[in-house]
Amino acid sequence: MPIPEKLKRFLIGNSALSFSTPIIQMTLLWLIYKEIQNPLLFIPIASARPISQVLISPLAGYVSDKFDRRKANFILGIFARLSSLTVVIFLIFHSILFIIFFFILRVIFSMFSVMIGSVAFYQIVPREMQKQAIFINRIVYESSEIAGTISWYFLLSYLGVFTAILGLIISMIGGIIFYTFQMGGGHENVSLSSGFKLFKEKNVLRLTTFGTASIQGAIWMIVSYAPALIIIYHGTSLIYDISQVIFSLSFIIGSWIMKRFKSVLKIIAYTLPIYFSIFILMIIHNPWIVVYGLGAIGIADSIYEIYWLRGMQNGAGEELLGSAIGVDEFVTAISRLSFSLLAGYLYTTVMLLVPFSGLLTMSAVTLWYIKNINILKKISVD
Known part of the structure; x- marks a missing residue:
């Protein structure tokens, strides 16, 4: 096409x-x-x-x-x-x-x-x-x-x-x-509360947002502290520079892999083990683990994106897509901020609790998706 x-x-x-x-x-x-x-x-x-x-x-x-x-x-x-x-x-x-x-x-x-x-x-x-x-x-x-x-x-x-x-x-x-092309918008039947009403009514939006927000909160403990972690693990500025390049490239690789998926269940079954592996390997105090973590996050996030998008579209339709994404971003931002503050405290007290918190969160997300597997089956990514 x-x-x-x-x-x-x-x-x-x-x-x-x-x-x-x-x-x-x-x-x-x-x-x-x-x-x-x-x-x-x-x-x-x-x-x-x-x-x-x-x-x-x-x-x-x-x-x-x-x-x-x-x-x-x-x-x-x-x-x-x-x-x-x-x-x-x-x-x-x-x-x-x-x-x-x-x-x-x-x-x-x-x-x-x-x-x-x-x-x-x-x-x-x-x-x-x-x-x-x-x-x-x-x-x-x-x-x-x-x-x-x-x-x-x-x-x-x-x-x-x-x-x-x-x-x-x-x-x-x-x-x-x-500014040279039309972007849509301008819908009449939209209010400031439209997004919140949608989330109250649509199970698929709650399923997608709460799962996504939990994952994003957990991985934010790594993304937002990447330079600090590399220094704590006795890494160098060169390793940090490499980690940022890998992080960017991983999104391209993940988006290429994402094109081959035709099932939401397969997307979740593929990405969840990647997220789990990041926190398991964090037990090893090595700066290259941070490089792996950022690369793995980029790949998993970009594969996961098409599921997130279709979940939003299925629940909101085209007219209220912005309102739905706005509430989704609101919930995700709260999750990221909360996990970031928690990580800042744990990194200075009991560092081992950071990967433990991540594994616990990913386990909860897995159970959340298993519980709602029938809703997931109805979301098409073709």
């Missing part, structure tokens, strides 16, 4: 955005910490993304369904870039409180824009080519992000704080490309 014109434009725009994102994000985080030089003051910066996800995900889902996604995505993207530019200005003038305030605003606007773009991607692609489209998008996204990550080091050496401005210009190009 030929690639639809909308998808072609989405991929081109997404490549620009994916290349610019690490350039902007890494520049701001690096220079903000150099400016602040205080771990306590850095807490709102480090916590901005998960807390923002908890606070705005249902609202972002509502906006995605209620309003024209093309206009909403463009306007929110403009606000995110203006907030980033303001952070750069206050970095130049060393105004710490304004730096923190506008960085948090940037994260909030970015989260809105990213979620609207994600829902648009799932809806502009015909169902029969969703697997192929996800695979192609992974190649574009991950390769562009790797290129941006590698470029950042050299750009920062020459441009300093103005590296972020270059990233913003490239990001704006991606935003303009996104």
Whole structure:
């Protein structure tokens, strides 16, 4: 099947955005910490993304369904870039409180824009080519992000704080490309409570979200602490760099494998042992275990994605897909934040309890899916 014109434009725009994102994000985080030089003051910066996800995900889902996604995505993207530019200005003038305030605003606007773009991607692609489209998008996204990550080091050496401005210009190009095609949305029968009502009514949404949120919370104990774990296990910065490249490449590999699955039960039977293996091997204190863990997470998550998407679509339909994903992101963000806080405590007290907590969570997810196996059988991934 030929690639639809909308998808072609989405991929081109997404490549620009994916290349610019690490350039902007890494520049701001690096220079903000150099400016602040205080771990306590850095807490709102480090916590901005998960807390923002908890606070705005249902609202972002509502906006995605209620309003024209093309206009909403463009306007929110403009606000995110203006907030980033303001952070750069206050970095130049060393105004710490304004730096923190506008960085948090940037994260909030970015989260809105990213979620609207994600829902648009799932809806502009015909169902029969969703697997192929996800695979192609992974190649574009991950390769562009790797290129941006590698470029950042050299750009920062020459441009300093103005590296972020270059990233913003490239990001704006991606935003303009996104504005050239319709993204859907603009549904009348949508309210802020639509997503929550769906979850109350649809078993398939509760099944998909609670299983996904539990898995994501458990693996977040590794993903969010990857650099710390490598240092604790006496690893080097080179191993950390390799782990991030492996993490990105694993999503491409997993998306390629995902195309071959035609049964949700087989997807779950394939991915759950991978998740289990990560926590079993964590008992071995070796930095390369973290590299394996991130690679395994990327492969399992990208295979699992098509089940998650079809579960959302089966429960919400096309009109309320954004609202359903908004609530799903809300629950998942709470899970990630909770597990992350738990892991931060356990890593400094009884480290062995981290893999134990992960194994316990994965066991609960397995029982959850076994209990609801009849619902899983009704979800098609063909």
